Amino acid sequence: MNKQDWLEYFEAVNGREATEAEIEQAQLAGEFEAEVVAEPSTVQEIAEESVVETTVVQAPAEKQVAAGNTQNTPQSQTDGASQFKAASSNFWNWLVDAWKNPTKEDDSQYNGLITLGITAALLGITVYTLANKLVNSISSAFGQSSSSNADLSVFLIGFVTFALFLFSLTLSSFISRRFIYQDESYTFMKSFAWFGRATALTAPLSLLIFLLVLMGSFQLAGFLLAVFFLLVGTALTYSLLPVGNKTQFDNYYRFLIAVVLSGVIVGIFFRIEYSILGNYIRQTPLGDLSQFFNPMSF
Template sequence: MNKTDWIEYFEAIHSRTPNEEEIAKALAAGEFSDEELAEAAEVVEETISEKGVESEETVTPVKNSDEESVASATETKTAAFKEKEKEVIEKLKDNQVIADGVQVASNYFAWVLDTLKRPMSKASGFNSIYSYLTLGIIVLFASLSSTLNLHAFYEKTVLNSNFPEFGDYAGISSTNPVGFGTFIALLFAAALFILTLVFATWVALKVLKSPLTFSNVVDKYTSLFIPAAFLVVVASILSLIRLNMLSYIVFILALSIISIALYYIILTAKNNLKLDDFYAKLLALMTCGAIIFVITFILVLIFTTITFKSAFTM
């Protein structure tokens, strides 16, 4: 059975056209033969047949040589078929991966638009990968916006002031330390901050004896962070076109939304403590705030130390 006959048979049985993956599986299972390979096989078989006819007119040693030719031709046909089969399967896999990626991206943007309109109404079609995409977008564009704004701020307040002259007089070389290295550092800092935020919220919910898991907290933040992610992207665009002051304002609004999301998740959580709800929520917020303060202080201290060491060289 060739490919065309198999497709017609499949359509008659299932009342639909088979997809590429089903065709590849059928080819691998030997339910039909590839037309190109079939033609090649026919050529090989004709050659073998002709040699077989000639071998009848020769002596026994020549027959042995023809048998070796037949075996070699058969092995060549089998190897060619397997190689062709492998190429078809790999090509189908690559096409399927690309198609799946495009489909996920398309569904993600539709989900983002729906969630942006109604952050508290869980939009349909949610996929767990959307959480990582959303948090990744926030981390990437927050780092980009911060790097560009810090670079512009350092130029305006330090390099364009009298400090470089004083630095030269004191033997200190002053250069703008904000660059690609700063972006990488901020990338890690932003990722650690988001992780700290989620972790601190999860601990606060455990104080309230909430049954929510860490992944549940991530999913909750994902929906509430969509407006913040949109504002962070806008802030990055404003930084690129040198509207730094406006970028500061938009970035602060994004941070405010992130803070409100934290309070909202904790304050709307169910209190399972044998304690008045007000004091229970207050205890949870204080626990969350303490964790965030300590880790953020350490991150800021490390980043500031690295920045000043790279900014001033004796």
């Protein structure tokens, strides 16, 4: 036993505390083990060894953290590429399904808007390409040997013009379905999703028109442009068809109101687009043609 246990045992048996002499005599007799007191130098050496071991253990951890930070950038790039690939695959699957089922409703909110944006961008590039060919033809007619290019603002003008045109159709569809037919589920974003899906065929058609203009086949490109307007006009007409009847008016009159209102909206945006083209042409060498783009001439 240790010294403390022996002292408690002695006090319990004898009813008193042990004296110093009795404690020394019991220790010599081996009745309890003597306490071992560590020397200060030994304690200090043990503490120093602990500090050294802690430092050695922490060093590999710091290297692992540094290595992890080095690998974060490639991993982030890989994740970004994977997400882009997945998003592209999902959009392509949606686009193919939209070609097969234009009026099918889905939960996609942005694919239709992206499709409309792609269509407007392709037609904007087509306008820019056509302007380049027109400028080069005029330069050749005046005997200029050096080729000229149209300003990049032509692309922007073309993109804005067709974007406003598609927006006017989508807005007409939304106002008719939401306020005339009182379809509460037909939100503003849903109108873009629905109209973009219904006109999904215009995206590859716009690409084909651009390629034909690039190759100089203007007549066939013009014919396909007429098909483009036919497709978007059909989609708008389909969206204006009566849906249910929550009012006292007959569906025929509601459809008539929707058609007239859509015509007004599209006409207002057409005037805006016409003004944009007229203002731009007046700033070009073709300024004499601006009389055909004067909004006051209507």
